[in-house]
Amino acid sequence: MDGSSPLQGRIITDQQAENITRVEELAYELKVNEVMTKSIITFSPDTTMEEALEVFRAYRISGAPVLKDGKLAGIVSIEDLIHCLQKNDLKSRVRHYMTTQPLTVRGSDPIIEALKHFVSYHYGRLPVVDLDNTLVGIITKGDITNGILKALQHDYQEEEVRRYRASHLFEDIESDRSSLILRYTIKQGDFLHGGAASSAIKRALLRLGATPQIARRTGIAVYEAEMNLIIHTTNGGVIRSEIEPHQITINVYDDGPGIADIGLAMKPGYSTANEAVRELGFGAGMGLVNIQRCVDSMRLESVMGKGTSLKLKILLPKKETVGEGNSNPEEK
Amino acid sequence: MDVSELITLIDGKLLNHSANLTREVKGGCGADLMSDVLASIQPEAVLLTGLCIPQVVRTAQKTDVAAIILVRGKVPPQETIDLAEKEKIALISSPFGMFELCGRLYQSGLHSLEMSVTDPDCGCEE
Numbered sequence: 001m002d003g004s005s006p007l008q009g010r011i012i013t014d015q016q017a018e019n020i021t022r023v024e025e026l027a028y029e030l031k032v033n034e035v036m037t038k039s040i041i042t043f044s045p046d047t048t049m050e051e052a053l054e055v056f057r058a059y060r061i062s063g064a065p066v067l068k069d070g071k072l073a074g075i076v077s078i079e080d081l082i083h084c085l086q087k088n089d090l091k092s093r094v095r096h097y098m099t100t101q102p103l104t105v106r107g108s109d110p111i112i113e114a115l116k117h118f119v120s121y122h123y124g125r126l127p128v129v130d131l132d133n134t135l136v137g138i139i140t141k142g143d144i145t146n147g148i149l150k151a152l153q154h155d156y157q158e159e160e161v162r163r164y165r166a167s168h169l170f171e172d173i174e175s176d177r178s179s180l181i182l183r184y185t186i187k188q189g190d191f192l193h194g195g196a197a198s199s200a201i202k203r204a205l206l207r208l209g210a211t212p213q214i215a216r217r218t219g220i221a222v223y224e225a226e227m228n229l230i231i232h233t234t235n236g237g238v239i240r241s242e243i244e245p246h247q248i249t250i251n252v253y254d255d256g257p258g259i260a261d262i263g264l265a266m267k268p269g270y271s272t273a274n275e276a277v278r279e280l281g282f283g284a285g286m287g288l289v290n291i292q293r294c295v296d297s298m299r300l301e302s303v304m305g306k307g308t309s310l311k312l313k314i315l316l317p318k319k320e321t322v323g324e325g326n327s328n329p330e331e332k
Numbered sequence: 333m334d335v336s337e338l339i340t341l342i343d344g345k346l347l348n349h350s351a352n353l354t355r356e357v358k359g360g361c362g363a364d365l366m367s368d369v370l371a372s373i374q375p376e377a378v379l380l381t382g383l384c385i386p387q388v389v390r391t392a393q394k395t396d397v398a399a400i401i402l403v404r405g406k407v408p409p410q411e412t413i414d415l416a417e418k419e420k421i422a423l424i425s426s427p428f429g430m431f432e433l434c435g436r437l438y439q440s441g442l443h444s445l446e447m448s449v450t451d452p453d454c455g456c457e458e
Contacts, residue, residue, distance in 0.1 A: 192411060195390030199419075202394060212375070212396065219394035220370050227387075281366035281383045281391075290371045 026151050032114055033107030035147030036128050036137035042067045043076060045095035049084045052076055052094055065127045065135055066098050072127055072135050074098035104129045107136050111147065114139050167209035169323035170245050179244040180208075180323070186229040188236040191280060197239050198222035208243065208322040218248055218314055221294040224287040225252040225310055231277050233257070237307075245321040250295075250312040259302040266292075266300075333357050333442060335399045335422045338378060341440055342401065342433055344424040347413050351422035357398045359445030360437050362430055366391045373397065377445035380433055384408035389415040389423070397421060403430045 041059055043052060043066045056062065056078065063077035076098040084090060084097050104127050105114045114126055118141055128137040170178050182204060184197035202219035206212070222239060229237040229252065237254030259265050266288050273283025292298050295312045302308040316322060336353040339346055346353075361373040362380035366387055369379060375396035381388055382403050389412060392400050399422040402408060406425055416423035426433060438444075 192386060194387055195394070199390060199393050216375070216394065216396055223390065223394050224367070224370060280385055281364055281381075281387060284365045284367035286367040286371050290367065293371075 022152065022155065023148055026148050027112040027115060028110045030111045030147055030151060031107065032105050032109045032111055032128055032139055033137065035111060035143045036107070036139040037143060038137045040065065040135065040138050042135065043094050044068065045073055045093060045098070047094045048090065049081060049092050049094060049097060050090040053081055053090065056081065063125050065102075065138065066094055067135060070135075071133050072102070072104065072129055074100045075102040075125075075127060077124065102127060104133075105139065106130065111139075111144050114144060118144075163207055166207040167323065168325045169208060171324055177244070179242050182241045182243070184226075184239040186226055186236050186239060188230060188233050190230055190236070194227055194230045195223050198226050201239075201241055205243070205248070205322065209325070210316070210322045211320050214248075214314065214316060214320060214322075217294040218250070221291045221312055221314075222250060222252075224291045225250070225312075227282050228252075228287055229254055231273055231282060233308075243322060245324050246316050246318075248314040248316070248322075250314075251309065252312075253307060253309040255307040256305060258304040258306055259300075259308055260304060262300055262302060333440065338399060338401075338437075339422075339424055341436060342424070342426040342428060344401065344426045347408070347423045347425055348417040348421075350417045350420045351399070352420065353422065355398050355422070357442065360434065360442050361444070361446045362434050363446075370395065372446045372449075374445040374447065378437070378442070380430060380437075382406065382430065384412055386411045386415045388412065389419055389421060392421050393419045399424060401426050401433060403428065403433055 041055060041061065041064050043055075043064055045066055045068050047066075052064070055064070063075060065072055066074040066076055074095070076094045080097040080099070084092060103117055103121060103123065105117065107128050107130060117123065117126055125138055125140045127135055128139055130136050169180065182201060184200070186197060187193075198219050201222050202215045205215040205218055222241070226239060229239070233254040234256040235254070237252060240251045242249045264270055267285070268289045269285040271283045271285030277283040288300070291310075291312065296315045297313040299311040300308070334354050334356055335351065338344070338357055356376065357378045358376040359374070359378075360380060361369060361377045363369050363372075364382050366383070369381075369391050373379065373395045376398045378399045378401060379388070379392055379397045380401045380403055384402060384406050385408075388400060391397075400416070402423070402425045405427040408423070413423060428436070
């Protein structure tokens with residue numbers, strides 16, 4: 001967080017990396033007044049050190065701000081108390097031992113500001129003040145840790161809730177037949193985004209509780225079809241996938257140019273792709289063959305000059321239905 | 333073998349940060365034709381390829397690839413690195429060529445996760 005992270009130069013795992021970035025983000029997102037302690041014990045400059053000692057003991061705290069006329073005048077800590085005990089001077093007033101003009105932070109500052117002070121000066125606590133130096137709270141390292149932990153837990157629960165909701169999607173909806181339809185428009189020649197739609201479908205299926213095998217089969221089949229739209233069509237096309245608890249139906253269609261000989265197109269290794277497409281690792285003439293191997297049924301229809309329609313169906317076995325609470329624990 | 337051991341073995345350079353380096357690599361597959369990869373690769377493999385386009389990562393995401401090795405020290409375009417970052421798949425560049433890399437990995441106990449064309453199963457079922 002201060003540039004010389006102790007994690008530097010060490011191999012960190014995915015999860016650690018994820019959490020670190022989130023914690024770092026939180027250090028900038030969370031504000032001091034969201035994590036600080038608002039009910040504060042304060043002293044007046046005329047409180048005796050003996051009284052301060054009693055308060056520290058009774059409330060198990062190790063420091064407190066000193067207020068004069070409602071404004072922050074200083075801060076007194078256990079260290080000041082030790083100093084005072086060494087001189088056997090407990091009858092003295094806190095104003096003689098307190099740190100005057102203490103370092104402060106504002107409530108609206110991100111907690112990273114407080115962290116910087118803690119790292120640089122080794123203070124245990126910082127008074128929080130508003131614009132006219134009125135004390136509004138106090139912040140410790142413990143407050144920051146608690147604040148971050150709470151925020152992380154909140155994030156985690158949100159994702160859990162989202163996944164749980166998706167995996168039970170169809171349970172609470174009553175109809176004779178419910179389905180979720182995902183549509184993607186694919187542009188001709190858009191190699192940069194080629195495969196984005198099929199990635200999204202795969203992710204959606206996993207979230208809905210599909211097994212990794214079903215998600216993988218669907219992902220591969222749709223990816224091949226998606227690349228076909230990018231490579232071979234005149235104006236691109238549409239992928240429409242309809243997800244039902246017991247089956248996934250995918251319809252990929254375009255408006256041309258159409259396939260001249262479907263029998264030939266289905267032959268392994270037959271391809272009409274040009275050299276540029278092959279350089280990108282596609283056009284090996286395996287696409288349709290590959291799709292067929294991944295799905296339970298496939299229907300390909302094409303009219304020259306009109307367009308092509310590819311209909312795919314993947315059946316989900318009884319125990320592997322999606323959206324009905326069969327969330328798969330192996331899901332990544 | 334996990335991904336961090338794999339990196340050491342091939343003098344590899346990790347190009348993204350989001351990948352899980354303790355992920356187990358169960359075997360390998362080497363190809364420049366993504367259609368071949370889609371047709372033959374089994375889950376949890378390391379994918380060796382000379383292609384650097386984002387489609388390599390898309391293919392890897394679809395086929396549950398554990399790590400991608402770019403052969404001959406290739407440096408991919410930023411889009412590819414960004415996508416690997418997003419998909420949390422290790423993207424590694426190694427100075428060695430495809431044959432040398434396959435040899436090293438095979439000798440270290442990583443066997444083929446490429447299905448032969450005679451195998452009728454598409455590798456999607458368990």
